[in-house]
Amino acid sequence: MSALSKPVEEHVPDVSHALEYLSASRLSCWQQCRRKHYFRYIARIPSGSTSALHLGKVVHAVLQRFNHWRWSKEKHQFEELRLVLDEAWDRELQEKPVDWKDDKTALDTREKAWALIDAYVSSGLINEDDSIAGIEVRLDAELEGLPPLMGILDLVHGDRRIVDYKTAAKSPSGGCAELVHSTQLGVYAILYRHCTGEKECGLELHHLVKTKVPKVHVTRMEPVSDEDITNTIELMHRHVEAVKSGDYTCSPSFMCAGCEYLAECKAWRGAAA
């Protein structure tokens, strides 16, 4: 094992948990930085939540309830979503506390989450008559020579459109969203086709953008191409091989400032200086 790949511990790390199953988030984390993947999924170092992650989870929970109301044609008042948000806020905090800078930051973040929901629901982008086939749908697939693949899709429309929600600091730059999220899109398409026997009719990324005045940006995409499906499966094989071989190469970038394992990474003794 090279100095570059040697982990902090003396013993050979147990990779069984990391390979118990594959998911879009595991693959994307590994693509982002192999060492971060090591800390999160192999060493399994617990990390607290961040303001951005917390906001994202709360917004997802509110949209989930909103979609359930749409699905069941249940009558609801927009203001009721605020109660859903407040409940989700407290529940998520109990599960994963956030180290807020101060009380004002926590309050501002909560209001920002509400402003995003308001912007999304009143954006006119949602067709209340769209049929819904599933919300937070868990799908599993067994692919030859790979650990089981698992994913949870935010929303699937009756016309086989897959929707994923994102909260982001800025709008996706022109034409990049599809590439940036290609692993996730490929995984979702594989899961959908495996579980339904049908091809998705398209995929959508709904970005809720945390600008001063919140914005909503929808990226609509064609079904994932056969070539991209093949590439995603190839990526999974490379991922499994790299995890098994103990490749924990780091990928320093501006993203390190927000990495929850920055301290552990700085203390890493096996890496090249």
Ligand code: SF4
């Ligand atoms: S600090 Fe940067 S290089 Fe280190 S694990 Fe995190 S993302 Fe990777």
